[in-house]
Structures are given as C-alpha cells and as structure tokens.
Amino acid sequence: MEKQQQTFSIWYFLIVFLILYAIQMFLSAPHAETLSYSDFKSLLKAGKVSDLTLGERVISGTLKQEGLEGLLPKEKIEALEKSGKGEHPFVTIRVNDPSLIPDLEAAKVRFTGELENTWFSTLLSWIVPALIFIGLWSFFIRRMGAASGVMEIGKSKAKVYMEKETKVTFDDVAGIDEAKAELMEVVAFLKTPDQYRRLGGKIPKGVLIVGAPGTGKTLLAKAVAGEAGVPFFSMSGSEFVEMFVGVGAARVRDLFAQAEQRAPCIIFIDELDALGKARGMNPMAGHDEREQTLNQLLVQMDGFDTAKGVIIMAATNRPEILDPALLRPGRFDRHVALDRPDLNGREKILRVHAKQIKLAPEVDLRAIAAKVPGFVGADLANLANEAALLASRKGKEAVGMADFDEAIDRLVAGLEKKNRVMNPKEKETVAYHEAGHALVAECRPFADRVAKISIIPRGIAALGYTQQQPTEDRYLLKKAELLDRLDVLLGGRVAEEIIFGDVSTGAQDDLQRATDLVRHMVTRFGMSAHLGMATFEGPRASSFLEMPMPQGPREYSERTAQAIDEEIQSFLSDARARVGKTLTERRAALEALAKVLLEKEVVDRAMLDQMMEKQKGMTVMDGVQSPL
Ligand code: ADP
Ligand code: ZN
Numbered sequence: 057m058e059k060q061q062q063t064f065s066i067w068y069f070l071i072v073f074l075i076l077y078a079i080q081m082f083l084s085a086p087h088a089e090t091l092s093y094s095d096f097k098s099l100l101k102a103g104k105v106s107d108l109t110l111g112e113r114v115i116s117g118t119l120k121q122e123g124l125e126g127l128l129p130k131e132k133i134e135a136l137e138k139s140g141k142g143e144h145p146f147v148t149i150r151v152n153d154p155s156l157i158p159d160l161e162a163a164k165v166r167f168t169g170e171l172e173n174t175w176f177s178t179l180l181s182w183i184v185p186a187l188i189f190i191g192l193w194s195f196f197i198r199r200m201g202a203a204s205g206v207m208e209i210g211k212s213k214a215k216v217y218m219e220k221e222t223k224v225t226f227d228d229v230a231g232i233d234e235a236k237a238e239l240m241e242v243v244a245f246l247k248t249p250d251q252y253r254r255l256g257g258k259i260p261k262g263v264l265i266v267g268a269p270g271t272g273k274t275l276l277a278k279a280v281a282g283e284a285g286v287p288f289f290s291m292s293g294s295e296f297v298e299m300f301v302g303v304g305a306a307r308v309r310d311l312f313a314q315a316e317q318r319a320p321c322i323i324f325i326d327e328l329d330a331l332g333k334a335r336g337m338n339p340m341a342g343h344d345e346r347e348q349t350l351n352q353l354l355v356q357m358d359g360f361d362t363a364k365g366v367i368i369m370a371a372t373n374r375p376e377i378l379d380p381a382l383l384r385p386g387r388f389d390r391h392v393a394l395d396r397p398d399l400n401g402r403e404k405i406l407r408v409h410a411k412q413i414k415l416a417p418e419v420d421l422r423a424i425a426a427k428v429p430g431f432v433g434a435d436l437a438n439l440a441n442e443a444a445l446l447a448s449r450k451g452k453e454a455v456g457m458a459d460f461d462e463a464i465d466r467l468v469a470g471l472e473k474k475n476r477v478m479n480p481k482e483k484e485t486v487a488y489h490e491a492g493h494a495l496v497a498e499c500r501p502f503a504d505r506v507a508k509i510s511i512i513p514r515g516i517a518a519l520g521y522t523q524q525q526p527t528e529d530r531y532l533l534k535k536a537e538l539l540d541r542l543d544v545l546l547g548g549r550v551a552e553e554i555i556f557g558d559v560s561t562g563a564q565d566d567l568q569r570a571t572d573l574v575r576h577m578v579t580r581f582g583m584s585a586h587l588g589m590a591t592f593e594g595p596r597a598s599s600f601l602e603m604p605m606p607q608g609p610r611e612y613s614e615r616t617a618q619a620i621d622e623e624i625q626s627f628l629s630d631a632r633a634r635v636g637k638t639l640t641e642r643r644a645a646l647e648a649l650a651k652v653l654l655e656k657e658v659v660d661r662a663m664l665d666q667m668m669e670k671q672k673g674m675t676v677m678d679g680v681q682s683p684l
Pocket of ligand 2: 562
C-alpha cells in the first residue's frame, strides 16, 4: 500500500515535469516555419530577410513577403504564408558559420543577439535523470528492505501516544470481572500513591495482560487509566522493531522520561511479544535493534522507582515466547489473563455495545450471545455495529433480531476463514475430551480436584481445558498419585475413542505430558518393577540456568534402552486400559457432562458437584456405579 503510493508519486512528478516541458516548448517556439540553414543563407544573400534575432543555438526572424519564389520550395512558401499573419516568421538552427556576421552586415539586416532562456531545459536535463535515478534506487532499496527488514531508516513509525484522559471506565469493560478486580489495586495506587504507600501496600510495577486478540487488553489498560484519572502513554512493540538501530532504545528512554514528568500515569506497551521475544531465539536473524530496545526497556524498568507512581502495563497474546527476563520479579511480575468470554460474559459485552444503538423490544441479547461461542469482545462490538448498519440500510427504526442474525452470518463467515470459530463437530469432540479428563479426575482418589472445565478456545493451541486445583502443596508424590495423574492425562483421548471410535489431534499435548511423566517414573524415580531402583538419567536441567543442559552421554546399554522403552509402553497401555474401564462404566455420566459443557461452555466446581449428585441417583437406577 505504502510502496504503491511511493512509486505513484514519482510518476506523478515525472508527468508534471513533462507537461511543463511541453508548455515551455510551446511558448518558446512561436508558430514559425523551420528552414534549413542553406535556404536561410540564400534568402539572406537575396535580401529577403527583414529582421533577425541571433540566439546561441537558434536563429529566428521574419522574411519579406514578396519574391520568395525560386529561393524556397513551394510547400515552404505556402507554409510560411499560412503561419504568419502578414509576416513570415521563421527559425533555423544556427551552425558554426564564421561568415554569418559579415554576410548579415553586407545584407544590411537589422539583427539582435539573444541570450536564450535555458534555465528550464538545464534544470530538466539535471532533474529528470536524477528523478529516474532516485526512483530506481528507492525501488531496489525497497525490495532489499522487504527481504531483510532493514532500511526503514529515518522513517520513525513508532509513535508514542499520550491521552490525558482515556474516558474509558470499568463500566465499558464487561465480562472480565476477575481481571477488573485484580486491577482495582492498581487503580487504588494510582489514585492516591502516597496514601497507598503509607498503608504499606506493595506497589506493583509491571502488569502483563495476556489474552487472545480482541479480548479487550487495550481497553482494560485504558480503563485503569480512566478509573484512576491519570494520563495514558501507549506504544506498540511491533513498531519499534522496524527502526534503525538505537532509535528504539532512545524512544524507550524518552517515553519513560516523559512519563516520569507526568506521574502518576500508565505506560502501556501493546504487542510486547514483538519487542520482548526471547533473546537469542533466532541467532541468524541478528535483530540487534530488538535486543537493544528490549534491553533498554529492562534497564528502564529496573531503574524505575515505583514510588513515583508510574505503572507499566503490557499486552501480549503469546506470553510463551517472551524473554524470561521480562517476567522476573520487579518487572512484569503480575499477570492478568483474559479468557474468551463465556455465555454470560458475551451477553454483558453485548449489553455494553448495545447501549449505543436503538434496539427493537423483541431483541434478546442472551439468545444472540448463545449463538456466537468463541466470539471475543472485539467481535461482539463488531456484531452490534454491523447489525445497526444493516438495520439503518434497510431504513428501520430500530435494530431487530433479524439484523443481528444477518450480521452473525456475515461475521462468522469471515472469522471461520481465520479459524477463529469452532465448528459444531469440533466443539463436540472437545467437549467429550474435556469431560473425559474431568470424569477420570473425579474417579481417582489421588487426582487433584477439578476446579473448572471449559471448551472455550484459549489461544491457538488449546481448544479447551480442565483446570485442576491441588488441595495442598506437595513436595513428594507417591507412585499411586503419579498413576492417577497419568490416568487423568489420558482421560481426554480415551473418551474420544469410546464415544467416537476415532481419535483427534487434540490430545497431542496430553500424550506428550503422559509420556514424559512415565519416562520420569521409569528412569528417575525407580518406580518400575522390571528395571528396579536404578536411575538412568542424571539431572537434566540446572535450576539456576533457565536453559536445558546439553544431555550427557547415555550411561546405559542399548538393551537397557530397549527395556526402558518397553516399560514406558507397558505403563501407558496399562493406564489406558484402566481409564477405558472407568469411562465405559460411567458412559452415562460422561455423556451428561459433555452435554452440559456443550450447552454452558464452562462448568465450574459447584455445577460439577450438582451434576455428580444427580448422576449418582441416576446411575443407581441404571445399575451402574456412581462416578464418585
Ligand atoms: P486487544 O487489545 O485485546 O486486541 P482491544 O482492547 O483493542 O483488544 O479491544 C477491541 C475492542 O473490542 C474494544 O475497543 C471494545 O470495543 C471491544 N471489546 C473488547 N473486549 C471488550 C469487553 N470485555 N467489554 C466491552 N468491549 C470490549
Ligand atoms: Zn486433553
């Protein structure tokens, strides 16, 4: 887009110049006939030239009207007669002729010299090639730039925005009450930093807001500023990376200096991941600029005295790639996670955005919210807007249910392309998968209690999740406990097998974790009856360096390696058989739980307890064991 504009403007320039040039030619050359120099000389000798101007390169003048026959070809004479009104103006190109002046004097012609006005052509002869050169140059530079990411020199795109008042309050942010509650503390601090300190509150420094795009990270940060009534400085991480080395770092310094003057205030860094990608992750890229900017940010954050009342907030949707240095205490050590909103959340967000439009009385926002699982705040804002547009296009008085339905269809089609909504079949698979995990966890005495089950996609990888809450801190784990953990990990996959007779790719992470767990049990904890109490692997990672240590030479034979593999296999297949038995016996409970999940998307502990209660009664009647 920008590139196009650039080439376009160069062409534009050239065209303007050509037009100017043409005008100049037109003006400087009045309608005069061009004669050959020899014709001119013979006319001169015959005394037919009446008036003459000698330019450096051109001679122009007028001819007498009579007696031209025989001296000039017929067409020339006709042309001469046509061109001048009464006079016969002509031009001829001056050649190097030393006898010209004597001849003129001999013919007694009145003649004047003229300095030709050549500034324009001179200019042109310089500028046109220069322009062409610049055009080509920028074209190639751009090509190079596109390939290497450099050469954005001097075009500092990174902007720091400052809003004195964001005019956004917590009322504008709906459906993320937990996050709001967490940030209340920040608001309290910004409002009255001194009082807060006197009461001994520990002042937060950096708050990282994590969530999928459009979940309202920026909105939330602005709302904190709005609630506290402090200025809001914002910059985007991605803009800083494209700049010339050193500029980004200078900007960061500048930003902090400015913010300090206006404290209390909030600094917000959007897309922190662009800036804060783990250093050295891609040694070939050599993104010096990013590293410098990141280092500068770290330095600023460390050197910053929180007491001044500046809070740094940042947003990312890829916390896993952030440089660990950013997450250390004293930097972004507070994390606020924004999930995709559930049904209630979506309804509340719709309510916020519906305030600005006129709704028909029949509109049921909850029913609308129920139709768009997976929509985030930005999508819902879009939905309300689109519905309003559709209604006004149809000339309606108020936005009706039909407009919302149409808007949903449009948006969903767009989002499906971007893979942001799950199709119903996938959703069902995820529901059974998560129900499987949860049910196995409920049935295993040593497994952590299930706190929450959700099938709202989170980020890109996880389509759903079952959250377990340990009842106490553990430092030692018994084999029986590890086996229960293993069963829970396999619960999702096995549930898919039982219900659909087929498996999906969704269990990859579970299987990875299950395999790792078993490998540890066998090779480190000596929990395998076959291999005995020996350990087969030294400590893998040093707990001080955050990097995995290179693996040392293997200290066991090929045969032992094979035995380890077999042992891992047998642990896994035993576990699978156990889980299969558990779930088939409780198929009714599994299905009931999956159904509720499909309907509600999120099942919390209370709801789960209720269901299990009901299930108990039912299973007794069915003659199947209670799941608990
Ligand atoms: P992010 O920064 O997470 O990508 P934004 O904060 O830019 O998302 O959100 C984009 C828009 O979506 C907001 O301006 C707002 O209109 C709407 N929005 C997002 N989340 C919410 C929410 N929880 N409540 C109300 N509106 C929201
Ligand atoms: Zn799983």
